[in-house]
Amino acid sequence: MMNTFTAEHTPAEIVKVFPKASDLFKKRRIDFCCGGDKPLEQVFTKGNMDATTVLTELNTAYENWEKDDNEVTDWDAIPASELIDHIVYSHHAYLNEELPALGQFVTKIFRVHGAKHPHLKDLHRLYNEFKLEMEEHMVKEESEVFPLIKEYEKNPSDKLLSHIHEVNGGLEDEHEAAGDLLKQIREITNDFEPPVDACNSYRITYARLSDMESDTFQHVHLENNVLFKSL
Structure with a gap:
């Protein structure tokens, strides 16, 4: 090999x-x-x-x-505006729908099982911190940063690029903070492995947390390592 x-x-x-x-x-x-x-x-x-x-x-x-002849999208070859649309209509849309829905499950298992499983209190806190962080972050991207990048693609200038870098300054720090929260969530949930006595709601919550982690990591990867690196 x-x-x-x-x-x-x-x-x-x-x-x-x-x-x-x-x-x-x-x-x-x-x-x-x-x-x-x-x-x-x-x-x-x-x-x-x-x-x-x-x-x-x-x-x-x-x-x-x-x-298996898998076809891979060459994200580096995709125009920034198309990549932004993919991020917004795929990853942002997913989180906007999933964050409140999954939050109800996190709250439910904390309320029902928190006395027997104390870590669910920490999960509830970390999840809601992550939810708030990502909701505010996505609003900032869609209202401030992404429109500037699309404008730069049509009318590039050093002044606009400098402004993008200035506005974009805190986004990668916010990505890192969100990533740290997901790592903590994975740790306290034992790699999203529910306890043997877990009910269906408990198991569904862990499975959806795992899916959310996967989507968010891919989402952040496209922004940090493709979109922002292209500027």
């Missing part, structure tokens, strides 16, 4: 080529969005991971995936 990916590659680079690598990275708690620009070599050292094991798993998965 030829090693397509090495320890010199960054998680962000790998996910661009091989989107399903995000599943492996999530399983091993390797950041591919907010901190995805660090070479795997640094990640392995910091996380005390066996590089050979992870790279073998990654390259084997990629080899099998390639055999």
Whole structure:
């Protein structure tokens, strides 16, 4: 087997080529969005991971995936305006619908099972913090930053680009804060593994939290590592 990916590659680079690598990275708690620009070599050292094991798993998965003739969108080749529309109508739309709906489940299991499972109090707090952070963040992107980027695509100028960088200054910090909240949620839910006595609502909540994490990481990856890097 030829090693397509090495320890010199960054998680962000790998996910661009091989989107399903995000599943492996999530399983091993390797950041591919907010901190995805660090070479795997640094990640392995910091996380005390066996590089050979992870790279073998990654390259084997990629080899099998390639055999299935999967088509990958080359996001780097997509105009910024099209990428923005994809982010808004796919990822933002998903969160705008899912955040309040899932919040009801988080509140329900906390109210019903919180006495027996104290970590649900922390889950309730972290989730609502994440919800507020992302709702405010998406409004800022859609009302301020994204229109500026679309205007720059049509009428580029150094002045407008400087303004975009200025307005965009805090977005990546907000991404990192949201990513940290998701990591804490994953930790206190034992990697979204419900307890053996969990009811259906409990299990549904954990499954939807896992789906939300996946979508948000892909969402942030497209913004941090593709859209913002193109400016």
